[in-house]
Amino acid sequence: MSILIDEQTRIIVQGITGWQASMDTKFSLEYGAKIVAGVTPGKGGQSVHGVPVYNTVKSALKDHPATASAVYVPALAAKDAVLEAIDAGIKLILMVPEFVPRHDMAELVAIAREKNVRIVGPNSNGLISPGKSKLGGIGGDRAGYIYVPGKIGVISRSGGMSAEISLALKRAGLGVSTCISMGGEAIVGTSQKEYLELFAEDPETEAVVIFGEPGTTYEEEAAAFIAEGHFKKPVVALIAGLFQENFPKGVSFGHAAAIIEGDAGKPSNKIKILREAGVSVASSLDEVPILLKRMLKLN
Amino acid sequence: MAKLTEDIGKELLQQMGIKIPQGIVALTPSDAKEYAQKIGKKVVIKALVPIGKRGKANAIRFADTPDEAEKHTYDLLGAEIYGYKVRKVLVEECIDIKEEYYLSFTFGDAERGPVVLASKEGGVDIEEITARFPEKLIKYPVNYLKGLPVYEAMAIWEQAGLTGQTLVRTAQITSHLYNFFKKHDALMAEFNPLVLTTGGEVMPIAVMLNIDDAALRRHPFLKDKVEYGIERLWRPLTSREKAVIEADLAEPGKGSIRYIELEGGEIGLCVAGGGAGLLQHDLILKYGGKPANHTDITPGPIENKLTVLFRAILTKPGVKSLLVGVNVLQLVRVDTYAAALVNVLKELKIDPRTFPVVVRLAGVAEEEGKKILATLPGIHYFSDDTTLEEVVKLIVKLTEDAKAGETTREHIN
Numbered sequence: 045m046s047i048l049i050d051e052q053t054r055i056i057v058q059g060i061t062g063w064q065a066s067m068d069t070k071f072s073l074e075y076g077a078k079i080v081a082g083v084t085p086g087k088g089g090q091s092v093h094g095v096p097v098y099n100t101v102k103s104a105l106k107d108h109p110a111t112a113s114a115v116y117v118p119a120l121a122a123k124d125a126v127l128e129a130i131d132a133g134i135k136l137i138l139m140v141p142e143f144v145p146r147h148d149m150a151e152l153v154a155i156a157r158e159k160n161v162r163i164v165g166p167n168s169n170g171l172i173s174p175g176k177s178k179l180g181g182i183g184g185d186r187a188g189y190i191y192v193p194g195k196i197g198v199i200s201r202s203g204g205m206s207a208e209i210s211l212a213l214k215r216a217g218l219g220v221s222t223c224i225s226m227g228g229e230a231i232v233g234t235s236q237k238e239y240l241e242l243f244a245e246d247p248e249t250e251a252v253v254i255f256g257e258p259g260t261t262y263e264e265e266a267a268a269f270i271a272e273g274h275f276k277k278p279v280v281a282l283i284a285g286l287f288q289e290n291f292p293k294g295v296s297f298g299h300a301a302a303i304i305e306g307d308a309g310k311p312s313n314k315i316k317i318l319r320e321a322g323v324s325v326a327s328s329l330d331e332v333p334i335l336l337k338r339m340l341k342l343n
Numbered sequence: 344m345a346k347l348t349e350d351i352g353k354e355l356l357q358q359m360g361i362k363i364p365q366g367i368v369a370l371t372p373s374d375a376k377e378y379a380q381k382i383g384k385k386v387v388i389k390a391l392v393p394i395g396k397r398g399k400a401n402a403i404r405f406a407d408t409p410d411e412a413e414k415h416t417y418d419l420l421g422a423e424i425y426g427y428k429v430r431k432v433l434v435e436e437c438i439d440i441k442e443e444y445y446l447s448f449t450f451g452d453a454e455r456g457p458v459v460l461a462s463k464e465g466g467v468d469i470e471e472i473t474a475r476f477p478e479k480l481i482k483y484p485v486n487y488l489k490g491l492p493v494y495e496a497m498a499i500w501e502q503a504g505l506t507g508q509t510l511v512r513t514a515q516i517t518s519h520l521y522n523f524f525k526k527h528d529a530l531m532a533e534f535n536p537l538v539l540t541t542g543g544e545v546m547p548i549a550v551m552l553n554i555d556d557a558a559l560r561r562h563p564f565l566k567d568k569v570e571y572g573i574e575r576l577w578r579p580l581t582s583r584e585k586a587v588i589e590a591d592l593a594e595p596g597k598g599s600i601r602y603i604e605l606e607g608g609e610i611g612l613c614v615a616g617g618g619a620g621l622l623q624h625d626l627i628l629k630y631g632g633k634p635a636n637h638t639d640i641t642p643g644p645i646e647n648k649l650t651v652l653f654r655a656i657l658t659k660p661g662v663k664s665l666l667v668g669v670n671v672l673q674l675v676r677v678d679t680y681a682a683a684l685v686n687v688l689k690e691l692k693i694d695p696r697t698f699p700v701v702v703r704l705a706g707v708a709e710e711e712g713k714k715i716l717a718t719l720p721g722i723h724y725f726s727d728d729t730t731l732e733e734v735v736k737l738i739v740k741l742t743e744d745a746k747a748g749e750t751t752r753e754h755i756n
Contacts, residue, residue, distance in 0.1 A: 064643075118596060119557060120558075120560060120561060142599075142641055143556075143557035144557060145528055145555050145557045145558035145561075146450055146528075146530055146555050146557070146558075147487075147525060147528050147555070147558065148558075149455075150450065150455065150456045150457060150487045151487050151488070153455045153456065153487075154456060154486065154487040154488045155488065158488075184671075184706060184707060185707055186671070186706070190671060190727075200618065201617075201618055202616055202617040202618025202619060202670075203616070203617075203670075204615070204616025204617065204618065204619040204669075204670025204671070205616065205617075205618040205619050205622065205670065207670055207671045208619060208670050208671065208730070208731060211671070211727060211730075212730065228617045228618070230450065230452070231450065231455045231456075232455075235455075255618060257617070257618050257621060258621070260452045261452040261453055262452070265453065282622070284618050284619075284621035284622035284625055285618075285621035285622075285624075285625065286625050286628075287621075287624050287625050287628050287634075288621070297603060297620070297621060297624070297637045297639065308452070309452075327629075328626065328629075328732050329622065329730060329731060329732050330730055330732050
């Protein structure tokens with residue numbers, strides 16, 4: 045099995061006529077994802093790689109029922125696009141754009157909670173359930189090569205690292221149940237802890253890899269969730285950005301969220317709390333599959 | 344975060360009808376004297392630099408007379424406060440203070456929404472309040488869909504210990520100031536102190552405002568009032584950093600580049616992919632290398648931007664090698680990177696046979712990219728069958744070898 049998406053998931057793409065959305069749509073269709081319609085206001089009636097384009101989400105869903113949407117519109121238009129999708133009844137929304145204003149995200153998170161909608165991202169490269177489907181650009185034109193079907197769940201704050209970790213698993217003979225690029229922003233729709241809740245319910249996920257970065261308290265929340273006994277499967281974590289602790293607070297070297305403002309955001313603190321929760325923390329990328337195999341008693 | 348100087352924050356408060364002390368910006372000592380005369384009472388002279396803790400840096404000074412205002416302004420203009428040169432000061436009336444409170448709005452990680460911090464013990468910085476009066480600091484999460492109505496603000500300040508008309512007035516202004524925080528897309532708005540005057544009025548006499556750079560484009564008023572790129576730094580920008588920011592802003596929405604210089608350092612880094620860049624930086628230090636800079640690249644059609652970025656990395660004095668370490672590319676073509684790199688190496692007459700260049704690039708148009716890199720002998724190229732960790736080890740070793748070999752590089756800076 046997998047979480048969030050599988051071969052049945054019907055997907056629409058908002059902003060489908062843009063260059064990135066169009067390219068991702070092409071690769072996703074080749075991968076087997078069921079993209080049933082696209083939306084770009086003013087371009088209804090056109091088609092992108094054979095996918096029909098509509099002016100609004102409602103009109104698209106009338107002809108082509110779907111439950112998931114990938115949102116590619118510019119950052120300042122993202123809030124409106126997500127609200128449109130929620131209003132039309134979409135239940136899983138991937139937000140691709142980077143630099144979505146923090147106030148817009150706070151509003152969307154509050155609304156999504158009320159309406160029971162799941163938002164992935166923003167600044168997410170998407171998610172993939174290997175061999176079944178993918179939502180977003182994850183894996184580009186070589187998703188099949190990078191992400192091998194298997195039993196490891198991957199939750200990464202970096203899209204690029206989701207690929208590097210999955211490749212490292214592949215080299216070690218392991219595979220992925222679902223891999224999520226959760227987005228590098230301070231406020232994301234779904235936290236690591238919430239993904240762990242989903243992986244806990246997925247019988248085919250046997251272990252999880254978390255890739256963390258400086259800033260926010262998402263890793264700390266996940267550690268508390270594990271420490272309280274809510275997640276019993278093995279977890280391996282890789283936390284980047286230790287070097288950033290040598291610089292003044294408030295500096296970011298990478299994602300907008302990767303800012304250390306207090307002790308909570310420090311990678312060293314995240315590592316400490318994760319270890320105390322029983323998580324196996326890797327000191328390098330190459331060590332991730334070794335630790336996984338040890339915890340799963342393989343070899 | 345785009346940090347605003349205090350005068351801009353106060354102008355915005357005035358636009359919303361929030362009462363603040365009377366103040367005028369002065370660019371010269373004689374202007375400051377004139378304004379102090381005009382205000383007609385004791386004034387405070389505040390250096391306008393986009394950074395906090397000015398009091399501790401002696402950048403806020405009191406003047407009993409216009410002559411004193413002139414002298415303080417003379418001393419402050421041109422001085423450096425935490426690396427920022429003072430070009431203007433705020434001449435402001437002194438308020439007769441009865442009590443000082445602390446109020447700020449930020450975003451909480453766990454809440455994923457706005458959080459109010461309030462304390463009856465204001466006037467000192469938040470770290471000090473947290474350390475000295477932890478029980479007196481009220482933390483209150485705001486439901487974004489509801490906002491902060493006066494009755495909720497009332498509950499916060501009642502808990503903080505205010506009573507009577509002061510409680511009512513403080514709650515009213517707190518609700519206004521929350522709307523101010525929201526209206527201007529602030530990541531942080533701090534009013535410290537928020538004061539009770541001897542006349543019984545409640546007003547903010549200082550404001551620190553950090554605007555979300557992601558939202559700046561919907562605030563045209565702020566467009567020319569913000570220095571771009573300083574939000575992630577602890578010091579003013581270097582000329583190479585400025586060049587990268589200019590190139591980045593010139594083509595908005597087409598992928599972005601970020602470049603931060605580090606003191607000293609030998610290994611130029613062109614690392615990308617947010618987390619993958621952080622990881623490589625950690626690994627370079629782990630294996631004993633010294634990074635000269637850090638980068639981050641958001642994918643997009645960024646040919647020109649990559650050229651400017653490579654030029655910045657390679658012209659920083661003291662750079663002895665280059666690592667192009669990029670996670671498997673999903674949105675940029677490998678040949679785009681390769682062409683930009685080879686062009687800049689040629690332009691700067693850098694010979695990869697004596698100046699180590701390690702490249703790990705995989706993804707779309709990999710074969711085309713490989714061919715371009717092969718036109719310049721000496722570049723060490725790897726695809727995704729080599730991990731980021733392996734290329735990090737290699738660049739550290741090659742940099743040491745190059746230093747040991749005393750190969751002199753004729754590299755025009």
